[in-house]
Amino acid sequence: DIVMTQSPDSLAVSLGERATIYCKSSQSLLSSSSNKNSLAWYQQKPGQPPKLLTYWASTRESGVPDRFSGGGSGTDFTLTISNLQAEDVAVYYCQQYYSIPPITFGQGTRLEIK
Amino acid sequence: QVQLVQSGAEVKKPGASVKVSCKASGYTFTGHYIHWVRQAPGQGLEWMGRINPNSGATNYAQKFQGRVTMTRDTSISTAYMELSRLTFDDTAVYYCARDRGDADYWDSWGQGTLVTVSS
Numbered sequence: 001d002i003v004m005t006q007s008p009d010s011l012a013v014s015l016g017e018r019a020t021i022y023c024k025s026s027q028s029l030l031s032s033s034s035n036k037n038s039l040a041w042y043q044q045k046p047g048q049p050p051k052l053l054t055y056w057a058s059t060r061e062s063g064v065p066d067r068f069s070g071g072g073s074g075t076d077f078t079l080t081i082s083n084l085q086a087e088d089v090a091v092y093y094c095q096q097y098y099s100i101p102p103i104t105f106g107q108g109t110r111l112e113i114k
Numbered sequence: 115q116v117q118l119v120q121s122g123a124e125v126k127k128p129g130a131s132v133k134v135s136c137k138a139s140g141y142t143f144t145g146h147y148i149h150w151v152r153q154a155p156g157q158g159l160e161w162m163g164r165i166n167p168n169s170g171a172t173n174y175a176q177k178f179q180g181r182v183t184m185t186r187d188t189s190i191s192t193a194y195m196e197l198s199r200l201t202f203d204d205t206a207v208y209y210c211a212r213d214r215g216d217a218d219y220w221d222s223w224g225q226g227t228l229v230t231v232s233s
Contacts, residue, residue, distance in 0.1 A: 040219035042159075049209050049223035050159065061221065093159055097218035102175040103149070103161040 002026050002096050006106035012114040013084050021109045023077040023094035029057075030074050031098070038098035041070055041079045043090045044108075050093060053079070081111070089113060116140040118210050118224035125230045131198040134227045136210030143191035144168040147213045149220060150184065150195045152206040162208075164218070165193055200231045 003026040013019040029037045037057035042050035052061045054070035057077055067082045081088055094106040121135040136148060150162040163174035165184040172184045183196045193210060208227045211220035 038217060049211075049226055050220075051223075052219065052221050055214070055217070055219045095159075095219065100218055101161075101163070101173045103218055105159045105161070108158045 001102055002029075002099050002104050004094055004096055004104050004106040006092075006094060006109050008109060009107070010110040010112065012112045013081075014114045015084055015086065017084055019081040019084055019088075019111055021079045021081075021092050021094075021111070023072075023079070023106050025075045025077075025096055025098075027099075028074045029077075029096050029098040037073050037077070038096055039070075039072070039077050040095045040097065041068075042093045042095065043088075044093065045090045053092075084113070086113060116212065116222045118212060118222055120208075120210060120224040120227045123228040123230070125232060126200050127233055128201055128231055130200050130231075131196060132200060132229050133194055133196040134208050134210075134229070136193045136195070136224050138191045138193070138212065141212075143186075144188060146215050147218065148184075148186070148193040149211045149213065149218070150182075151209045151211060153209070153226075154203070154206040157206075160206075162195070164213075167193060197229075200229075202231050205229065205231045 005024045007022045029039050039057045040055040041053040044050040058070045069080050071078045091108045091110050093108050117139045119137045124132050144167045147164045149164040165172045167186045186193045210224040212222040214221050
C-alpha cells in the first residue's frame with residue numbers, strides 16, 4: 001500500500017497570509033505514460049463531506065477559488081492557500097489514486113486562523 | 115446537477131449487519147464508479163472499496179474483505195454498501211462518492227450516513 005504522510009498535523013495562519021500543506025507519498029505517483037501525478041486534495045469542514053479542490057496534483061476543480069493551488073511531482077506535493085480567508089478553516093486531506101486498491105489518504109491537516 | 119443522497123442514520127448492535135444506500139441523480143449512473151469511504155469520530159478518511167455500476171464489479175480494501183458487500187440496482191440508480199459482523203470500531207460516518215470518470219478522485223459526495231454500533 002502507498003503510505004501518504006501530511007505535514008504539519010495542524011497549522012495556524014493569519015488572515016490574508018499564505019498557508020502551505022505538505023504531502024509525501026511512499027512511492028512515486030507519477031505515471032510515465034501520461035506524465036500525470038495521481039494526487040488529489042480535499043477540504044472538509046465540520047459536519048460536511050469532503051470537497052474536491054485539486055486533482056492530477058495541480059488541476060483546480062471548477063468553482064474552487066484560485067487562492068488554492070496544488071503543486072509537486074513524484075513523491076512530494078503541496079497545497080498552497082494564498083490570502084487566507086476565514087472560510088478556509090477546515091481539515092485538508094491528500095489522496096493518492098495511482099495504485100488501487102487501496103486508495104489511501106494522508107492523515108489530515110487542521111488549518112486554523114492565528 | 116449531480117446528487118448523491120444516502121439513507122438515514124442507523125444504530126446497530128455488535129455482530130449485526132448494516133446496509134447503507136446511495137441514490138444517484140443528475141448523471142448517467144452506469145458511467146461512473148461509486149466509492150465508499152468512512153470516517154470514525156474525530157478521525158481521518160478511510161477507503162472501503164468501489165463498485166462499477168455498469169458491470170457490478172467490485173474492489174474492496176483488504177481490511178474489509180469478507181465483511182463488506184457492495185451492490186447496485188441500475189433500475190433505480192442506487193448503490194448499496196453492506197457491512198457485516200459489526201464491532202464498536204465500525205461506528206463512523208459512511209460516505210458514498212462518485213468518481214470523475216477518468217480516474218479515482220471524487221467530485222461528488224453523499225451527505226454521509228452515521229452508523230452507531232452500541233450494545
